[in-house]
Amino acid sequence: MTSDQSRMRREHPPVAPKAAPRSPKIVIADALPDSAADLLSREGWEVDARAGRPRDELLRDLRDAEGLIVRSSTQVDANLLAAAPHLKVIARAGTGVDNVDLNAASERGILVLNAPGANSVSVAEHTCALMLTLGRSITRADAAMKNGQWTKQALLGTELQGKTLGLVGLGRIGQEVASRARAFGMQIIAHDPYISEQVAKDFDAELVTLDELCERSDFVSLHVPTTDATHQMFDADQLARCKSGLRLINTARGDLIDESALTNAIESGQIGGAGLDVFEREPPIDSRLTALPEVVATPHIAGSTKEAQELVSTEVAASVRDYLGLGIVRNAVNLPSIAPEDLKRLQPFVDLAQKLGAFVAQLATGRTRTVGIRYYGDLATGNNEPIVAAVLTGLFRTMLSSTVTLINARTVAEARDVEVVESRSSRPRNFTSLLSVKLHTSESELWVEGAIFEHGGARIILLDGVEIEADLEGSHIVIRNLDEPGVIGTVGSILGKAQVNIARFALGRGSAGAIAVINVDEPTNTDDRKLDEGLLESLRAVPAIRAADLVRI
Incomplete structure (x- = not known):
């Protein structure tokens, strides 16, 4: 890929087409108490609960399903997964997942859940x-x-x-x-x-x-x-x-x-x-x-009691609801095991990590070689694997058209020979916890640090060694320029002429120049968007501006 092609790709990160919202469809393929279907139906979701249906019928019913709940009877193999292009989660009502092809599910980025303690x-x-x-x-x-x-x-x-x-x-x-x-x-x-x-x-x-x-x-x-x-x-x-x-x-x-x-x-x-x-x-x-x-x-009945089946069914249904509806992961089989107290501690930083990964990916040119992740302060202790997965998810979702999730992000990195290097420092550096992401490519090196502020918002606090405080939400124009008078006014004039409203303007100054991260209002309808290559070229034409790039979070 040429430098120009690489620039074009990062200036136009893929944006999912806007589709009419629809309720998730959940297929329950094995016999479960009615409480599972009732719980999901109360969310307004479509639930197809029929045990013992022929295999060809099941494959047909899975074509538009986002969730699948099974016990031990249904074999969830690669063939079944191929028939379910929209599947996001598989829930096993029980503990063992011998009937689920975990490798095939992970490669597709499909989360596999179980109910390990219910029975x-x-x-x-x-x-x-x-x-x-x-x-x-x-x-x-x-x-x-x-x-x-x-x-x-x-x-x-x-x-x-x-x-x-x-x-x-x-x-x-x-x-x-x-x-x-x-x-x-x-x-x-x-x-x-x-x-x-x-x-x-x-x-x-x-x-x-x-x-x-x-x-x-x-x-x-x-x-x-x-x-x-x-x-x-x-x-x-x-x-x-x-x-x-x-x-x-x-x-x-x-x-x-x-x-x-x-x-x-x-x-x-x-x-x-x-x-x-x-x-x-x-x-x-x-x-x-x-x-x-x-x-x-006895014929595999140890977990077969009325109480256990009721508890298992409601637990897996709630896990499916929480994942598809809220993005909350519980009892994942193909994600790194993590204690509940660690999960609660890390949840805000998982969101921060994914946004930092997406941010640096859209500024980078060339082939990604190494992703460095450094944890500071309280974040330097404990199991941080979900943060690694989140950084890689944000990174590769921006770069690739294929589905990348927390489940398969590591696999995607390994398949592309991208090395992940982790390091830790107990030194807090003005924040109780801090996350640093450094991206090395064949053409560039980018370094961004972020933190969670008191109100819960994720923010950048440093970009390529320059201290700057910017929100990690929405659309941003990132400008690198000579630190001289008139640049901010010129940028404001160009954006105003293009009818682009500035929501926030963050500026940082370093020995090599200045960096601006401009959060701008942008319509959700892609047809009405004014941030395009022409606008960026107008900014790049300013003599004092070295680079102008678009980042969408």
Whole structure:
């Protein structure tokens, strides 16, 4: 791209065509309580809630949908996403997202949400039910009674009190199980590399290695997602390390266990029994494991209670409403995980970051090579990944015609070999928190800093080393000029002659000259806009003006 072409592109940033406002359409593809559809309908949105529709019908119904809510039945793959060009959010009514192609969704910039804590109590109670059933052989006793047998002597059980429970995963569900296990008088140990000693202590749990957990536990319960590290974590070797007679419970994901190895371990007596609610294939195709008398099997119902389904459905519907209606993100699966307190702290700076990215992108020429992001003051601590995503979103939305969102901004940067460099400084520099963005291209270097003021507004406070205070809203003419008399008057005269009204005029002075950021009124109707190449050329024709550029935020 030539310098002239690059200049033309930045002087005419893409503007979305004005369209008649319409209510978002939400498709609910699986069975959910009516409360989900009711909540969205109250917003005045179109809700298409039909479970079990044929696949071709679903693809057709998704053509104009912005939101999709599913449970575990609907497979949200690349083929489905290709049929939904307007889709912005997918909500999984539950925890696991095995049925959603996260990579394909992220590449499209589609947010994927779930409801990770809504069914925690139900799953924890089911875990305890399986543990009690295994300890007292309840299903075998029931089967004997139904067959007219009184086999009291053969059904000697074991108490939970005094036994050691090993929890693999001490997240929401693991913590709920731990609370209930304490009431049974059990000793609790846990393996979770992502949980602090303090959190474990809060639940009277001792953190140990996986091998130690298996060697010491009488019962082991799994509460982790499937990852490369956890896939078939209980294989033949791990089962062989377990305490003889251990009872294994899985209400998490089926492929955490090598089912063939578990079958052999139970048949040999190494494992005393298993309570399974999830399987490698559902429904399971090999009945050898579930047919064992030492196995209590349920058909993936741990989270299936009236209370959990009601809570899950309203939670995901509210998350969809908040994202599409307000831009608020909760329980995102394909965005960096961030604590609620961090999200609240960062929210104003995410908006600032996106605007700063858009601002420098429209002033830049040449190919983007590096984006430098520096955090000052209070902003220098904690997880700032949403800010990185926001800077890149503002940057690439201006440069590219393809959809760029907080979800896929990192991917877009990597695909274009754009390096992101972060740095931090606890020095506040006149503001409690400050954000700096530096853009390096093949032809230029731009540097802008911004802050959030008391009233909540995002403002530029420095541009290319020159102190200047300018709002980050609306349309701006950015002028670089020699610091000499008459320039401001000339600029005002040119804009007045073009019938362009100046809303705010910010001026900064440095050793290399002056910079003006002029916020001007501009009609929302693109046909009525007076800010064009001709006006900019009139400004550039002034001898003292080195550059005049248009920036729209």
